Amino acid sequence: MCGIVGYTGIQNASDIIIDGLRRLEYRGYDSAGIATLNAQKKIEIRRAEGKLTKLEKILRTEPVEGCCGIGHTRWATHGRPSETNAHPHRSDGIVVVHNGIIENYLDLKNELQKSGYQFSSETDTEIIAHLIHCHYQQAGNLESAVRLALQEVRGSYAIGVICEYEPGVMISARLGSPLVVGQGEGEYFVASDIPAILRYTKEMIFLEDGEMAVFSPSGMRFTTLDGQLIEKQSKTITWTLQMAEKGGYKHFMLKEIFEQPRAVTDTLTGRIQESCSIYLEDLQLSKEIFKALNKIYIVACGTSWHAGMVAKYFFEKICRIPVEIDIASEFRYRNPIIDESTLTLLISQSGETADTLAALREAKGQGGKTLAICNVVDSTIPRESDGVIYTHAGPEIGVASTKAFTTQLIALYLLSLHAALCRGNLSAGDCARFAEELIKLPRKIESTLELDPQIQEIAKKFKDSTDFLYLGRGNQFPIALEGALKLKEISYIHAEGYPAGEMKHGPIALIDEQMPVMMIATRNDIFEKSLSNMEEVKARGGMIIALTDKPDEELDKRADAVLVVPETLDEFMPILTVVPLQLLAYHIAVLKGTDVDQPRNLAKSVTVE
Numbered sequence: 001m002c003g004i005v006g007y008t009g010i011q012n013a014s015d016i017i018i019d020g021l022r023r024l025e026y027r028g029y030d031s032a033g034i035a036t037l038n039a040q041k042k043i044e045i046r047r048a049e050g051k052l053t054k055l056e057k058i059l060r061t062e063p064v065e066g067c068c069g070i071g072h073t074r075w076a077t078h079g080r081p082s083e084t085n086a087h088p089h090r091s092d093g094i095v096v097v098h099n100g101i102i103e104n105y106l107d108l109k110n111e112l113q114k115s116g117y118q119f120s121s122e123t124d125t126e127i128i129a130h131l132i133h134c135h136y137q138q139a140g141n142l143e144s145a146v147r148l149a150l151q152e153v154r155g156s157y158a159i160g161v162i163c164e165y166e167p168g169v170m171i172s173a174r175l176g177s178p179l180v181v182g183q184g185e186g187e188y189f190v191a192s193d194i195p196a197i198l199r200y201t202k203e204m205i206f207l208e209d210g211e212m213a214v215f216s217p218s219g220m221r222f223t224t225l226d227g228q229l230i231e232k233q234s235k236t237i238t239w240t241l242q243m244a245e246k247g248g249y250k251h252f253m254l255k256e257i258f259e260q261p262r263a264v265t266d267t268l269t270g271r272i273q274e275s276c277s278i279y280l281e282d283l284q285l286s287k288e289i290f291k292a293l294n295k296i297y298i299v300a301c302g303t304s305w306h307a308g309m310v311a312k313y314f315f316e317k318i319c320r321i322p323v324e325i326d327i328a329s330e331f332r333y334r335n336p337i338i339d340e341s342t343l344t345l346l347i348s349q350s351g352e353t354a355d356t357l358a359a360l361r362e363a364k365g366q367g368g369k370t371l372a373i374c375n376v377v378d379s380t381i382p383r384e385s386d387g388v389i390y391t392h393a394g395p396e397i398g399v400a401s402t403k404a405f406t407t408q409l410i411a412l413y414l415l416s417l418h419a420a421l422c423r424g425n426l427s428a429g430d431c432a433r434f435a436e437e438l439i440k441l442p443r444k445i446e447s448t449l450e451l452d453p454q455i456q457e458i459a460k461k462f463k464d465s466t467d468f469l470y471l472g473r474g475n476q477f478p479i480a481l482e483g484a485l486k487l488k489e490i491s492y493i494h495a496e497g498y499p500a501g502e503m504k505h506g507p508i509a510l511i512d513e514q515m516p517v518m519m520i521a522t523r524n525d526i527f528e529k530s531l532s533n534m535e536e537v538k539a540r541g542g543m544i545i546a547l548t549d550k551p552d553e554e555l556d557k558r559a560d561a562v563l564v565v566p567e568t569l570d571e572f573m574p575i576l577t578v579v580p581l582q583l584l585a586y587h588i589a590v591l592k593g594t595d596v597d598q599p600r601n602l603a604k605s606v607t608v609e
Contacts, residue, residue, distance in 0.1 A: 002087070002099040003073040004179070005196050006160040008170045008215050009187025013069035016189070018056060020196035021071050023397075025052050025598065030081035034059070035088040035095045036069030041167050043095050047086040068168050070160040072097040079122030089126040091117070091133035093164030094142075098125040099192060100156035100177040108152065128159060142166050143214050143223075146173065150212075150225055156354065160190055166216075173212040173225065178352040178379060181205040181213050181220075183234055188215040193350075194376070195395050199241050203234040206378040235378060239394055251596045253398035253490070257582050258449060261442040263403040264575070266392035267410045268438060276431045278418035284387035285343075289369060290422035293343050296323045299331050299359045300347035303401040303485065304373075304408060308347055309478035310574045311412035317571070318420040318430075328355035332362035342368040345415075349396060349404040351379025360384055373411045375404055389415060398597045400489045402582050405482065406445070406575055413438060413572065437569045441576075444566040448579045451563055455580055458545060458561050459587035462516045468495035469510065469542075470581075471503060472520035473530060479520055479574050483581030490589040490599045500533040511542040518584075519559070520577055523550045524570045534558040545584075547577055 003024030007013045013036045021032060032055040033047035044064040048054040052073060072087035079085040087097045102108070105124035108131065113119070117130045131149035132142075139145045142163045150157070156176030163169060172179055172190045182189035182201040189197040190213065194204060205222075207213060211230065212223050222232045249255035271279050296315060298308035305327055312323040326336070328346075338344065344363035348356045351374040360381055363370050372385040375393050382388035391407035417434060420426035462468075468487055472480035481497035488495050500519070511517065517537050521530035531554055537544055538558050546559035549567045556562060565576040589596050 002075050002192070003196070004070070004097050004099055004158060004160050004190065004192045005072075006070040006097075006162075006170050006172060006190040007187070008068040008168055009184065010067055011187065012065070013067055014059065014064050016200065017069055017071035018052075018059070019199065020189075020191055021052055021073050023195040024192055025073055031074045031083065031086035032072065033074075033086045033088050033097075034064060034069060034071040035090075035097075035162065036064040036066035037162055037164065037167055038064070038066045041164055043090070043093065043162065043164050045088055045090060045095065047083050047088075049081055049083045049086060068162055068170060070095065070097045070162055070170065085121045085123050087123075087125060089121060089123065089129045091126075091129035094129055094133045094136065094145075095162050096125060096129040096132065097160045098128055099158040100175075102127060102153050102157065103155035104153065105155075124155075128153065128157070132161065136163075136165070142169055142171060143212075146171050147212065147225055147227060150175075158192065168217045170215045171212065172207070172215075174207045175209050176354060176357070178350070179207045179213075181207065183220065188220050190215075194237055194239065195397070198237065198239060202237045204237050205232045205234045206383075208383065209380065237377075250590075251398065251586070253400055253402060253586055253596050256396055256398050256403045257579065257586065259394070260403045260406050260579065261445045261449075263391075263393040263407050264410050264445060265442045266394075267407040268414075268442075269392075271414055272435045272439065276428050276435055278414050278421065280389050280414060280418060282382075282388045282390060283371070283418070285369060285371060287422040289343075290419045291424075292341050293321055293419075293423075294341045295343070296321050297326055297331070297336065297338070297342065297344045297363070298323060298347065299326045299328050299344060299356060299363075301328045301353055301355055303405050303482060304347040304349060304353075304356075306478045306482040306485070307405055307408040307412060308345070309481070310409055310475050311416065313475040314413060314416045314571050315419070318416055318426050319423060320425050321419070321423075326359070328353065328359045331355075331359040336362070336366075338363055338366035338368040340367050340369070344368050344370050345373065346370065346381055346385060347373045347408055347412075348381050349375045349393075349401060349408075351376045351381040353381070357381055357384070371415075373408055373415075375407070399599055399602050400486055400585070400596075405578065409575055410438070410441075434569070434571070437572055441568065441572060444568055444576055445579060448565045448576050449583075451565070451580055452583055454563065455583045456587050458563075459584055459591055461561075462543075462545075463588050463591040465493060465514070465516050467510065467514070468493055468516055468518065470495065470497040470518045470520070471500040471533060472497070473500045473526050474524065475571070475574055476520040476522060476577060479577050479581065480518070482578055483518060483585070486582055486585035487588065489602060490585055490596050491592050491594055492600070493588065500530060503533055503536065511537055511540040513542075516543045516545060518545045518547065518581070520547045521555065522548055522570065522573050522577065523552075523567075524573075531555070531558065547580055549573060549576070
């Protein structure tokens, strides 16, 4: 989704906004723009198609000045990428930036055209600018005009608005798209995500759906869309700016892959007690609730969905609760059966994923209990859930998720242990055994990362492949899906993840001398079946990369390359096997010259359906 940054205060707005947009470029990158109110009380706009560097080049020769402004990086939804469609959009003296989708934009556009408004872009955002201008003619002040305009629109939005008629005033509002407010000394910031303004303030206020923030030289206040004043409390963000920057790595994605030992440690810290109880500080669900559960839905999108698939194996094994895995975009449309004994577990790195949020509201609407696994504190999904387990991955900037996945798995393992203890399905001895191995995982991830030079050599061999097949059994099947997804996302190579036992039911037809196959063959009770699958691939000329946890002569005979990760309990092996697949995708993408951190057509947080 797109990125918004706004500022009003005493500093040069342009510098702050461009710096913030640079940190949000992962959210949108087909065009960018900025608007500031200058000393002559005129708004100047600069826009450019393409990446933010093109806008920065324009600003070097045509700078904008002023202490109040808004900026935007765009990921196209309405209208093709172009300078004309780039934000900000203007209607006379009113300028708007917008994330989201206005669903009734055609009806509103027809009405506005009848009133004499002319449109210069293909975007739904321009409608908001004209609507605000239209209402300003009657209301006479910007706050009322914004409120009246937003009452007419249907859909999702996060907006920033400035106006020539009211210098120094900036207004923001949200419905379904995230916005965070930063408070400084006599200055105010607004952004789509924390890293954009973290350099300038750690005091953040998170807008809820249907709320508006009004910033002016006299201060800041918050209202509902119908004008009721509300009190908002700021939260101090503990992330450091360095956590949101590359730290010497070539790409954010590589930095985030290598941050996984730290991220997993942080997600575990303080949560495993000496008595082998599990302490989840924001869980908010009682022991009695877990004892009464008869079903769990795990609902997520993309990589988070794969984490949920892994968790299903562990949940059902130690909790003896039936678990269903749902893709969030399908969940509410199939009329799921939910009652007070059902827990719906929502997984979202950002806490703002539109489909997952809709699934949450569907589950709550049917009277079920809800629990979020999330990385971003006070984002919408945790706020609306009955409880939350925060991962402590820190900011994840690369679009292709890595450390979010492993920390989500850690949170899910901890939740499974807690639920099993509540239900009396797990002995203290077994809990201690699992807990001891969880604590060892960060060091084992570090050892796995030492495979990087070997993985780089494998990447050189297979970088020109046009197709890839990933195979796994049991809890490694979701890892096969995740490995294939990573390769698709950043290298644009077609890749498929498949249960190895299903290979004969279709995928075997694809295998020939040009088809590399990643076989995840860890030493568990179905290891020999994995060897048989490899034999079938080899018999048809396929090239095999084997990923295992223990050297084996039989693997060496069948595979063209073997990667060996450290040993751990089979239940936790996905934490280790996913890391080489992340690195393989990364190095192939680098060799192919693709944009690793901002792959085409993708955005970090999908906040529209």
